[in-house]
Amino acid sequence: MITEKAILHALSHVDDPDLKKDLVTLGMVKNVVIHSENKISFTVVLTTPACPLKEAIKNACIQAIHHFLGKHIEVHIDMTANVTENKNQKEALRGIKNVILVGSGKGGVGKSTVAVNLATALSLLGAKVGILDADIYGPSVPILLDLQGRQLLVEPQNGQNKMLPLEQYGMKVMSIGFLVPPEQALAWRGPMASKALHQLIFDTLWGELDYLVVDLPPGTGDIHISISQMLPVSGAIIVTTPQQVATADSLKAITMFQNPHVNVKVLGIIENMAFFVPDDAPEKKYFIFGKGGADKLAKFAKVELLGQVPIQEQIAIHSDKGKPLALNVDNLFGKTFQQIAQQIAQQIAILNFKFS
Numbered sequence: 001m002i003t004e005k006a007i008l009h010a011l012s013h014v015d016d017p018d019l020k021k022d023l024v025t026l027g028m029v030k031n032v033v034i035h036s037e038n039k040i041s042f043t044v045v046l047t048t049p050a051c052p053l054k055e056a057i058k059n060a061c062i063q064a065i066h067h068f069l070g071k072h073i074e075v076h077i078d079m080t081a082n083v084t085e086n087k088n089q090k091e092a093l094r095g096i097k098n099v100i101l102v103g104s105g106k107g108g109v110g111k112s113t114v115a116v117n118l119a120t121a122l123s124l125l126g127a128k129v130g131i132l133d134a135d136i137y138g139p140s141v142p143i144l145l146d147l148q149g150r151q152l153l154v155e156p157q158n159g160q161n162k163m164l165p166l167e168q169y170g171m172k173v174m175s176i177g178f179l180v181p182p183e184q185a186l187a188w189r190g191p192m193a194s195k196a197l198h199q200l201i202f203d204t205l206w207g208e209l210d211y212l213v214v215d216l217p218p219g220t221g222d223i224h225i226s227i228s229q230m231l232p233v234s235g236a237i238i239v240t241t242p243q244q245v246a247t248a249d250s251l252k253a254i255t256m257f258q259n260p261h262v263n264v265k266v267l268g269i270i271e272n273m274a275f276f277v278p279d280d281a282p283e284k285k286y287f288i289f290g291k292g293g294a295d296k297l298a299k300f301a302k303v304e305l306l307g308q309v310p311i312q313e314q315i316a317i318h319s320d321k322g323k324p325l326a327l328n329v330d331n332l333f334g335k336t337f338q339q340i341a342q343q344i345a346q347q348i349a350i351l352n353f354k355f356s
């Protein structure tokens, strides 16, 4: 006779390779159904969307059932995911499970491009994603997502007016650019900018989000410190280009996040504009800005190098059209972002588990 207990016993021999505990202890096995003496089904709820280990875990489950309960058993497994949340969640931001900051010490290295494409890749993996443009003085997200000139809607909630984020490509998007005409330059001092940012974060109805990706302004100033204090941050990603002028400034950004007063985990470095691959010679790689800059920085700062993003001429065209190139998963750029997004999701799941 097959029992639920026997099924769970068999599955308690299958580990999640990232979390290094078995699926039953982790509470990942749900909806166990015994259809007949030789047919069973259950659901495995993983903690990262489109987990790269999904197939391996599924096969290990089937093997465990066959080993402990008999080879004749037909097993149906539904593999799903429920992204876990950062344990420092704030009551006012209930619903936002994880916040990922995208920063760099230097301007123009591609933070906004990386933030928007990383968010797109996470969303394509099946996660619920939001983007916050925290570059109060130079918002780029409205252009990068073709949302320029769009009006925000306001909804009353508990006697207060709240803003509804705009939606594009399945993601929720908020930017100061939706509140101020694009041609108007803001001449605010630091405290005003921090106040505006506070409003963008707390007066927005974000709803349920697995990941909120934040596009930071360049540098290591007021905004960075206040945003790290305002939001329950899961980790920061540092964007750099290979040249030493960029990596030297990126090291400052890493040190700022690691400072005890800021205390944000650095998830890793992304090397943008790392190399160029000509369309007509895809086997060639040209390291236009030098080779190994970000790798050296990663080793020195003891953080991970999450990926190397190629220079592609379509970026500028796609960016101006407001269509992230990562939507195209067959392109080298899109593939690179899929890999980076998976690694980040995996790292966050491990961190959330460690601190739970």
Ligand SMILES: Nc1ncnc2c1ncn2[C@@H]1O[C@H](COP(=O)(O)OP(=O)(O)OP(=O)(O)O)[C@@H](O)[C@H]1O
Residues within 6 Å of the ligand: 106, 107, 108, 109, 110, 111, 112, 113, 114, 135, 138, 140, 216, 217, 218, 272, 273, 309, 310, 311, 312, 313, 315, 316, 319
């Ligand atoms: N991998 C890439 N290949 C080609 N062009 C790129 C790439 N990444 C970024 N760019 C281009 O480089 C320019 C700067 O990028 P982006 O605005 O993302 O940088 P940033 O770091 O956010 O800048 P800022 O410091 O001003 O906020 C843009 O024109 C963008 O289209």
Ligand SMILES: [Mg+2]
Residues within 6 Å of the ligand: 111, 112, 113, 135, 140, 215, 216, 217
């Ligand atoms: Mg930017």
